[in-house]
Amino acid sequence: MNQHIGNQTVVFGTPPVIINTASIVGTKEGEGPLARFFDEVLTDDKWGEKTWEKAESKLQRETALTALKKADLPPSAVEYVLAGDLLNQCVGAHYGLRDLDIPFLGLYGACSTMAESMSIGSMIIGGGYANNVMCVTSSHFCSSEKQFRTPLEYGGQRSPSAQWTVTGAGCAILSSQGAGPKITRVTTGKIVDMGVTDLTNMGAAMAPAAVDTVTAHFKDTGLRPIDYDLILTGDLGVVGSDIFTELMLAEGYDVLEEHKDCGKMIYNIDEQDVHAGGSGCGCCGSVFCGYIYDELINGHLKDILVIATGALMNPQMVNAGESIPSIAHAISITMD
Amino acid sequence: MNQHIGNQTVVFGTPPVIINTASIVGTKEGEGPLARFFDEVLTDDKWGEKTWEKAESKLQRETALTALKKADLPPSAVEYVLAGDLLNQCVGAHYGLRDLDIPFLGLYGACSTMAESMSIGSMIIGGGYANNVMCVTSSHFCSSEKQFRTPLEYGGQRSPSAQWTVTGAGCAILSSQGAGPKITRVTTGKIVDMGVTDLTNMGAAMAPAAVDTVTAHFKDTGLRPIDYDLILTGDLGVVGSDIFTELMLAEGYDVLEEHKDCGKMIYNIDEQDVHAGGSGCGCCGSVFCGYIYDELINGHLKDILVIATGALMNPQMVNAGESIPSIAHAISITMD
Numbered sequence: 055m056n057q058h059i060g061n062q063t064v065v066f067g068t069p070p071v072i073i074n075t076a077s078i079v080g081t082k083e084g085e086g087p088l089a090r091f092f093d094e095v096l097t098d099d100k101w102g103e104k105t106w107e108k109a110e111s112k113l114q115r116e117t118a119l120t121a122l123k124k125a126d127l128p129p130s131a132v133e134y135v136l137a138g139d140l141l142n143q144c145v146g147a148h149y150g151l152r153d154l155d156i157p158f159l160g161l162y163g164a165c166s167t168m169a170e171s172m173s174i175g176s177m178i179i180g181g182g183y184a185n186n187v188m189c190v191t192s193s194h195f196c197s198s199e200k201q202f203r204t205p206l207e208y209g210g211q212r213s214p215s216a217q218w219t220v221t222g223a224g225c226a227i228l229s230s231q232g233a234g235p236k237i238t239r240v241t242t243g244k245i246v247d248m249g250v251t252d253l254t255n256m257g258a259a260m261a262p263a264a265v266d267t268v269t270a271h272f273k274d275t276g277l278r279p280i281d282y283d284l285i286l287t288g289d290l291g292v293v294g295s296d297i298f299t300e301l302m303l304a305e306g307y308d309v310l311e312e313h314k315d316c317g318k319m320i321y322n323i324d325e326q327d328v329h330a331g332g333s334g335c336g337c338c339g340s341v342f343c344g345y346i347y348d349e350l351i352n353g354h355l356k357d358i359l360v361i362a363t364g365a366l367m368n369p370q371m372v373n374a375g376e377s378i379p380s381i382a383h384a385i386s387i388t389m390d
Numbered sequence: 391m392n393q394h395i396g397n398q399t400v401v402f403g404t405p406p407v408i409i410n411t412a413s414i415v416g417t418k419e420g421e422g423p424l425a426r427f428f429d430e431v432l433t434d435d436k437w438g439e440k441t442w443e444k445a446e447s448k449l450q451r452e453t454a455l456t457a458l459k460k461a462d463l464p465p466s467a468v469e470y471v472l473a474g475d476l477l478n479q480c481v482g483a484h485y486g487l488r489d490l491d492i493p494f495l496g497l498y499g500a501c502s503t504m505a506e507s508m509s510i511g512s513m514i515i516g517g518g519y520a521n522n523v524m525c526v527t528s529s530h531f532c533s534s535e536k537q538f539r540t541p542l543e544y545g546g547q548r549s550p551s552a553q554w555t556v557t558g559a560g561c562a563i564l565s566s567q568g569a570g571p572k573i574t575r576v577t578t579g580k581i582v583d584m585g586v587t588d589l590t591n592m593g594a595a596m597a598p599a600a601v602d603t604v605t606a607h608f609k610d611t612g613l614r615p616i617d618y619d620l621i622l623t624g625d626l627g628v629v630g631s632d633i634f635t636e637l638m639l640a641e642g643y644d645v646l647e648e649h650k651d652c653g654k655m656i657y658n659i660d661e662q663d664v665h666a667g668g669s670g671c672g673c674c675g676s677v678f679c680g681y682i683y684d685e686l687i688n689g690h691l692k693d694i695l696v697i698a699t700g701a702l703m704n705p706q707m708v709n710a711g712e713s714i715p716s717i718a719h720a721i722s723i724t725m726d
Binding site for chain 2: 055057058059065105144145148149154162163177180247367
């Protein structure tokens with residue numbers, strides 16, 4: 055039987071299985087250390103489309119179709135697709151997935167979307183509402199820069215704390231049965247706003263949200279960092295990761311040994327001119343659905359906690375004097 | 391036990407109860423025929439805030455707090471809040487609800503958000519994951535016009551098919567127990583895009599999505615229109631409602647008798663200069679959480695189908711030659 059434990063955590067009676075995943079990334083991500091774990095690496099970040107937004111939509115569509123193919127499932131076998139992205143009105147998801155003909159639940163969790171979709175997806179499977187659910191998300195460096203910061207043509211200088219939005223998409227298919235890693239627990243985050251107003255320092259805005267959710271997870275479950283092989287944050291980057299581990303220590307949890315961050319893993323930070331590392335929904339999306347899923351399947355990882363972190367940032371609100379609220383959702387994944 | 395029936399519908403083993411609702415609307419909505427059913431009518435649509443966006447955030451916050459007060463629940467008794475709105479990055483929800491300290495799941499379903507949040511909220515309650523869930527949404531005429539169309543100061547002429555975005559918010563609290571109308575079934579919509587590209591005719595874009603979901607609902611359940619006292623669409627308005635009833639008839643379902651539309655109900659269409667009627671997340675949100683909930687509680691309505699419809703419209707995509715994808719989600723509500 056499903057259980058709600060502590061304040062924010064759910065434990066599944068019958069844990070949903072991640073039966074397959076897919077990931078497609080852009081050119082820069084294809085030059086990074088995880089290149090061989092992605093299903094496809096683009097040679098042209100516009101992918102033959104006329105706009106960056108259409109290219110991002112295509113990323114979601116092709117990643118979803120690749121996952122279905124790998125899982126050997128027709129779209130009609132999937133009861134729900136849960137998806138979102140960073141673009142205004144989530145157009146990456148809507149245009150990318152409109153032809154799938156699958157009941158659609160749209161999410162907005164900024165870069166926390168991969169974990170949010172897998173959280174709700176797990177609850178849908180665990181509640182007996184579906185056999186198969188698809189969780190999809192994406193981001194694109196060019197569409198994000200254009201929307202959140204400055205046009206690429208402007209050629210603005212990037213601050214050292216700035217992160218590089220990953221061009222990529224991830225799709226995970228959750229199922230009520232089958233083989234693969236299982237989602238055993240879900241800890242849903244609260245909105246946390248520590249007053250950060252720097253549009254070029256998302257790591258600092260998001261780290262406190264990650265700390266809030268991960269400490270809640272440990273309090274709710276009674277687990278300790280050592281119970282996990284890996285505590286994987288989505289896109290805190292170099293700056294945010296340091297804040298995260300330091301604040302966790304202040305809360306009494308030493309996660310230095312177990313913690314890794316997708317934003318630090320996807321690029322060769324020192325060589326690829328990405329400043330504080332990767333970010334974007336597609337960062338956690340592609341790294342989890344590529345490299346991490348592989349590591350689970352081949353037995354190198356057994357028990358992991360995945361925390362996708364989202365800066366709920368709207369530049370107009372920040373320019374009007376507001377700070378940046380953030381959120382982080384965590385899921386425990388176990389490979390038997 | 392929960393069941394997935396047909397292609398898109400879920401039937402709850404133990405139907406979640408809508409234990410209370412709240413709604414707050416703007417000045418124009420307070421001059422409409424449903425004024426007395428709202429908990430509060432603003433006298434100033436900026437509500438003392440510096441921007442329309444901050445006013446919309448305040449709408450979500452105050453509506454959520456009003457609902458909690460009416461239900462006599464502290465925020466700590468609510469396990470999840472599900473919310474979203476029309477603004478880029480859903481800032482109405484994020485800024486409005488950030489201080490609630492409740493685990494947050496952000497949604498983007500455009501004007502379908504009230505039904506989407508109640509759908510997922512019901513699944514969360516029905517899955518045994520929570521005792522209480524809050525579903526919140528809002529829209530604001532001024533923030534919407536500014537973001538989706540032209541600045542108010544521009545004073546552009548409105549086309550006859552244009553709808554008036556409702557300034558208002560709705561909040562429904564779902565619970566695993568207690569008295570009130572019950573959510574018995576949920577039919578989740580697919581993205582439907584019939585090629586409409588007119589930014590001033592959302593009704594035409596959304597009507598086919600409503601038809602798709604409602605016919606799926608009837609096919610999945612074996613029910614007929616006559617099984618409902620009311621088939622309530624969210625914001626098809628005058629133009630979209632006509633298309634909806636006509637297309638439903640072509641599908642073999644005569645809903646003329648049972649169909650009403652929140653966008654036609656909230657204003658005196660002929661007198662309030664709202665052209666094709668109301669729209670926006672807050673349209674279905676405030677009408678359902680105000681007037682309709684009252685009618686259920688006092689026994690005037692017994693079995694209803696609520697279909698909130700969303701135009702997943704992004705003006706930049708439409709200006710780049712794309713059409714407007716739409717979606718509609720339906721929930722069956724029964725008052726014993």
